Amino acid sequence: MKPRSKRLVLIGTIIVAFSVAVTLVLNAFQENLVFFHTPTEVKERSVPFDRTIRIGGLVEKGTFKREEETTTVMFNVTDGESSIPVSYTGILPDLFREGQGIVAEGKLLTSGLFVASHVFAKHDETYMPPEAAEALKRAEEAKENSETGIDVDSVSKSAVKGE
């Protein structure tokens, strides 16, 4: 081969390799985007059932239950407006407790139960997962707009301010 055509082969190989890589990246990207929804959005709108999504909010007080003989726990996640039942099997993060902001990643069942594969809590006492804070903020804004006058849980109010 002439040097010129050799160089063409080289450049061609690089372009092909690059396109393959880009396709790979974009494909994987599209499949693995995890969208965030607030409990209200899950209640109101049709949220996809077959995709992994994230929901965030506060662990509703008095809803935490542990199943006998297994490591499965049940609790509700609320944004002050709506609340979603969540089940999770495994070890919860250290800072998980009722009244705290958390983010759960998993799938929504048609029954309305959210089966979490991961639960994220904040990493220190003064810090709130931004997504959980966002859920509370959105719920509060929606409330102010409609002015239904439902009382907001004092915890969620302070959490929003603490963001």
Place this chain on the structure above:
Amino acid sequence: MLPEIGQFLMVLAFCLAVIQSIFPLLGAQKGQLSWMKMGPNLAWAQFAALAFAYGLLTYAFIDHDFSVALAASHSSINLPIEYRISAVWGNHEGSLLLWILILAGWGVAVASFSNNLPVAMSSRVLAVMGMISVGFIGFMVFTSNPFERMMMVPLDGNDLNPMLQDPGMIFHPPLLYMGYVGFAVAFSFAMAALIGGRLDASWARWSRPWTTIAWVFLTLGIALGSWWAYAELGWGGWWFWDPVENASFMPWLLATALIHSLAVTEKRGAFRSWTVMLAILTFALTIVGAFLVRSGVITSVHAFATDPTRGVYILVFLAVIIGASLMLYAWRAPKVGMGGGFSSWSRESVLLANNVLLVVACSAVFIGTMYPLIIDALGMGKMSVGPPYFNTVFVPLMVPLLVMMIIGPLVPWKNATLKGSFNRLYPVLAAGLLAAVVWPLLMGEWGVIVAIMIFVATGIVGVFIVDLLPRIKAETFAGKISRFKKLNVSWLGMHVAHIGMAITIIGMAMAMGYQEEKDVRVAPGDVVEMAGYTFTFDGVKQVRGANYSSQYGTVRVKEDGELLTTLHPEKRTYDKHKGMPMTQASIDRSLFRDLYVSLGDPIGRTGAWVIRVYYKPYMTWLWTGVMIMSVGGVLAISDRRYRVKIRRRFKKRPSKESQAVID
């Protein structure tokens, strides 16, 4: 009084940095030797001022001066001394001061070891480093004063975040910063070369050791962070594709590309503009990292408290750096020229492919990390990109890269034949195939991904042997030894680093492919069986530590009925952070497996707990491999040509031709 002196010293350092960024550069442009000579002195003065300021801040922590807000919120009377010292960098302001101190330290290092450089070059390098210092010290002086006083002095401080009370905290941030900030040197060399219009093999040789040593620090820093997360967080994982992990990993990928591209520029004079571009981008990514951590845009163990002005400052700084350096690049790089040509099958083309793959991998990580942030900033909703994305993209990109690590060392520079390269490879490929078939079977189950990883890892080790044997050919064993001692150290460094990578790859493949995990609820006396080991849970009792109380579990591990070890996973509650229990996993490490137990939650009042038990094969290989990689980096820069020339240069300045290409 002392904190005010510290504040004054910071302002002083700022002024010194301003002078340092002006006069040495002007001197170099106008040929004013006295102005150029100011560079090293200014670098030393700036370093001294910052070191003194840093010492004063540390003293405030050690001496419990809670009138300093930072000490009050991050230290306490009962905090052990080693954590009082490391608490200084356990927060935004203090860690920024450490960052700046390290930057000044690199400046001093450049000033001290640049006697072999033309004075104009070293002056320009110091001037560019001065500009970077101006940016960072300005950031601290204007937005984040570490010496801020409290009006009401508390009797005791708030204590260090319990998560940071770990030996990992003492080493991880300083090492990581040494790496991060070190790329400022590589960047400054590139800028100085562009300004001087002299982008040649000697520029590459000067900047190579700096780049490599920064890379070594970054490698160790990342690995130490990973090792810490593995032991501390109780999740059992060692890499989470967390945005901040990615923030350190992206510059690592580009720096790895830069090291290889610098090799081509030094040996063959090729890839010059590309190398400069990589130096710019690597440094830019370290600032992107600073932005991710310090602007509060992400949820992470690493994120500091939110303050929008800080994020804006870093973004502006980033824009100035990228804008200025790219303008300089656009203005100067076209004059640089192409350098030596090479054929499509040569060491150069293998390294080019290496660079392309590393840059693509880095871009993929960048997209996954930044896309959710950008969408969020535009108010288009919240989303995240999970680990599956990174795994799907990363593994296919890494395999060809690793394959090139097998081929590369045997392909000569400039022009090679496919046949010549592969003839020597047959035994290597055969060994790789054999290992790929047998090794996974020994682990119990054959799997494609594990087999591929073992194939490439074995190949990388194999190619070292094939490359080594002809070089130490001698009649007697003693003869071989003496030839081994005369081997080119940087050639050896390359192979050692590659072998380190191979060992890490085996560790990763085995740990991912054959780990076993169980979350179980156990009452005292209950037994968990895993991978031939028997774990007996003996309950949890209350134990008192220096500034915490601990729920101290006991788990006996037996192998074949014999007691192997007793593990003590803990859940600690620090006095000052009652609401924040910390999980402390307990790990029994050995060459071929880690046994890992962590405590979950107590169940009722019966003494039963949820515990997590892991069997993780070959984890030790992962960390050992990284250590060996770093040793390889250090070997690579201890080559004589980085030192011998220094002495020779003093006597007579050799012409460019005499700097022969050394293989």
